[in-house]
Amino acid sequence: MGRGRRDLWWQGRLRGCGYRVTAGREIILDALTKTDKHLSAEDIYLAVRKACPGIGLATIYRTLEILVEMGLVFKFDFGDGRARYELVEGPNKEVAHHHHLVCTNCKRVIDYTDFIEDEIELLAKTEKGLSKKYNFDIKNHVIQFYGICGNCSTK
Amino acid sequence: MGRGRRDLWWQGRLRGCGYRVTAGREIILDALTKTDKHLSAEDIYLAVRKACPGIGLATIYRTLEILVEMGLVFKFDFGDGRARYELVEGPNKEVAHHHHLVCTNCKRVIDYTDFIEDEIELLAKTEKGLSKKYNFDIKNHVIQFYGICGNCSTK
DNA sequence: TCCCTTATTGATAATGGTTTTCATTATCAA
DNA sequence: TTGATAATGAAAACCATTATCAATAAGGGA
Incomplete structure (x- = not known):
């Protein structure tokens, strides 16, 4: 299986659910893939701004909602008043x-x-x-x- | 074991933790004891106002925080944006x-x-x-x- | 490749559960 | 009974998340 296919597997999932593939969604998924930590929406926002300075916090929340609904991401509550997000283990994450x-x-x-x-x-x-x-x-x-x-x- | 002792068991717990016994705390604990549902802070607020009309919502939150910290009450997150509270099974609750x-x-x-x-x-x-x-x-x-x-x- | 429809986005305001503030009241040890 | 101080109610503040809306971009069809 080539690298290209691995990188793009989630695009099919998005399209299959009627969603469009956007730079924002790619970079958010990328941030979740590259860490083994449980990130808050703001953590992701800050991480993602490096590569995509214009992105808004609302987009982070909207994307996360979609990813959770699609079952690609878990949403956790650890009792500190903010939700945490973690990529579900999948083909592109060996966790x-x-x-x-x-x-x-x-x-x-x-x-x-x-x-x-x-x-x-x-x-x-x-x-x-x-x-x-x-x-x-x-x-x-x-x-x-x-x-x-x-x-x-x-x- | 007399009924009086059963009703007062939590008073010792409160005092033991350095807290005072108040009417508000009694009635909030009472509301949790009398239901098998998972109540939100507002549910409790509304239930408790019948017997104690002057009580404030802030007191509900403050009391619940103490009860959770003491281990008498569980706090749950079911993903709908508000916490739910449930009495831990104990001597006065046969659940x-x-x-x-x-x-x-x-x-x-x-x-x-x-x-x-x-x-x-x-x-x-x-x-x-x-x-x-x-x-x-x-x-x-x-x-x-x-x-x-x-x-x-x-x- | 160029349109055109419409989903998506960023900025910002609004929402709403929870917490804090502060002056008043109540608890309880002495 | 009294005094120190914890607890309370009312209201404002807090702050994570969501909704609004005009501008932008994705992508199917020509």
């Missing part, structure tokens, strides 16, 4: 599926991939059962642990 | 531990207790491992499934 550990004191977030196998297995089973019982088409899930991180507990 | 199924279209939330046993078991194991590895004192967790409910998918 393992992970869950989050959130410090309710300093708001630090740790990604963990340990124990994930068991979690995924159980979730698959639960999803199946829930889908049937509640007639619910489950798209994704969130598992988060809240507590106090090492830094905060020793102060 | 089973549950997780949530959230419709991303109509924002409906279904509580489920099926499959909970397996989830709890796995979470306990995961918690133990994570606490140790990341030196994290885990207080609680969130498991939520997102998707499209039956109502929305048939329209």
